[in-house]
Amino acid sequence: MTDDLLYNERVSSNRTEALFLTLTILFFLLLIWRANAGSLDVLAAVFFCLFSLFFFYSVNYRTLIIRLTSESLKLTFGIFTWIVPLDNVEGCCLDELPILMRMGGAGIHFMIIRKRYRASFNFLEHPRIVIAFKIKEGLVRDISFSTRRPDDFLRLIQEALSAKRAAQPIIRADRLQSGDERA
DSSP: OOOOOOEEEEEOOOHHHHHHHHHHHHHHHHHHHHHHTTOOOOHHHHHHHHHHHHHHHHHHTTTTEEEEEEEEEEETTTTTTEEEEGEEEEEEEOOOOOOOHHHHHHHEEEEEEEEEEEEEESSSSSSSEEEEEEEEEEEEEEEEESSHHHHHHHHHHHHHHHHHHHHHHHOOHHHHTTOOOOO
16 A cells, blocks of 8 residues: 555544543542442442443544545544545545434444445534445445545545546456456
8 A cells, every 4th residue: 555645634523522521520420429328339330331431432532533545545533443445435425414313423333324334433513424335344335434624535535536447457348258358
C-alpha cells in the first residue's frame, strides 16, 4: 500500500465527550452510594458495569481519525480500526437517515439500514458519509462515519476511485473468448 495521503481529518465532539463523562461520573457516584450504604449487591454490580462502559467510551471515542490514500480508506476510533480497500468501494454519498437512527448514539454502532447491515463510526452532531462495499466484509455491506468536511471527502474519494478505475488494465473481448486474459 502506498502512503500517498489524499485526505486526513481528526473529528471530535465536545458534546459527545461531555455526555460520556457525565454518565461516567453519574454511575461512579451511584456505585459509591451503594458501597457506602453497605450493599455490594446486583445493583452495585450494574452501576460498576455502567461506570466501566462509559469510562471506556469517554477514553476511546474522543477522536475519529479519517485517512484516505489512493489505495484505501482507514477509520480509527480509539483502539478500533477499519480499513476499506478502494477496490471494494461500490459507491459513496451523504448518509441520510431517519432521526431515530441518526440520533441512536455516538461511537461505533452496527445496524440495518435499507436491508443492508452497516457499521457506523459516528458523533451525533456531524454529518455522515456512507460507503457501500462491492463485497461485504463479514456481515457488513456499508460503513458510515462522521466528518466535518463531507463535500471535500466525497470529491477526493470520487477522484481516487476514478483514477483507480482508469489505471485498471482493460481486457480485450477477443482475448477473453480465447481464454487469454492478457491485455
